Amino acid sequence: MQRHPQEAAINRLVLWNVDLTLVDVAIVTRDAYAEAFRFVTGRPLVKLVPPMGRPDSEIVFETLAVNGVQAEDDHLPKFLSALAVAFADRRGRLAKEGRMMPGAKDALKAVSRLDGVIQTVLTGTIKSNAVHKLKAFGLDKHVDFALGGYGEEVYPKATLLQVAQSRAKQRLGTPFTAANTVVIGDSTRDVQAAKIGGAAMIGVASGRSMAAELRDAGADVVLPDLSNASEVVAAVASLTAPAGRAVL
Structure with a gap:
């Protein structure tokens, strides 16, 4: 978890998408879904x-x-709980097969x-599984998971972005807006979420979208x-600079 001795000075919020931006663990994810189903x-x-x-959730x-299964009221919480258990049982495979x-x-x-800067995640993955995914590759050290937006929270991703901004403001006392918030992701859905939710966007052509x-x-x-x-840092710095944004 990211630590900051002077949290009041934090004025840049960076939200990372997880799958195909930071990691690719599709095989393990599918197996966990099959067991949960x-x-x-x-x-x-x-x-x-x-x-x-x-x-x-979607x-x-x-x-x-x-x-061909008719969804019932208890299906979503049961499925997400089972998915968390199934994924945790397979966490030892993540680094090997992902x-x-x-x-x-x-x-x-x-x-x-x-x-x-403070870094967290904005992901469609439920929180426990997002943590497993990043820990498996040693990517959790600089991520504050408490501030993120996750797949069990039944909101559109743009709303999850605003939820994360609100959590960061509550903790740090800094208002986070499009001027000091950056999303880093690989899909056009990530871009849309950033634009609607109120954040700058760094697209990474490593996954779903060219x-x-x-x-x-x-x-x-x-x-x-x-x-x-250095390009990633320069992009984050330019998009959160007090003088405004520079498109690279």
Whole structure:
């Protein structure tokens, strides 16, 4: 967890997407979903809907529907609880069968050195699984998970962004707006969430969306990946500079 001896001085909020921005653990995730689906429905999972930047809460409902299961009131909490257990049981496989995205560790470390910054996550993954994903690759050191927005919170991602900003303001006393908040993600949904929710956006063309798609969606900065940590830091710094934003 990120520590700051003078938290009142924190004036930059950086929110990272997890899947295909920092890590890729799709095989383990699918297996956990299959176990959770069987636990909740008593049936084998035939089709898992593609994530496409959606939260786990939305994926659960759509997966139930495409597999012919009528959703009931208790299905979502039961499914998310079972998903957390199934994923935790498989956490030892994450580093073996998954991968850290190029440059992720160095980028997180480099951004953590930027004056006044605090880093957390804005992800469709439920909180416990997001923690497992990052810990498996040693990416949790510079992340304050308490301030993030997660997939079990049944809100659109843009609203989750505002929830994270509110949590940060409550803790740190600093108002976080589009002028000092940056989202870093790989999908056009991440871009849309940033634009609607009130944040600058760094698109990373390492996952679901191509660089041109990220630009067209409105990303302020687009990088091919995270392998050049100095570029990531420069982008965050420019988008949270007091004088305003510079599009790179």
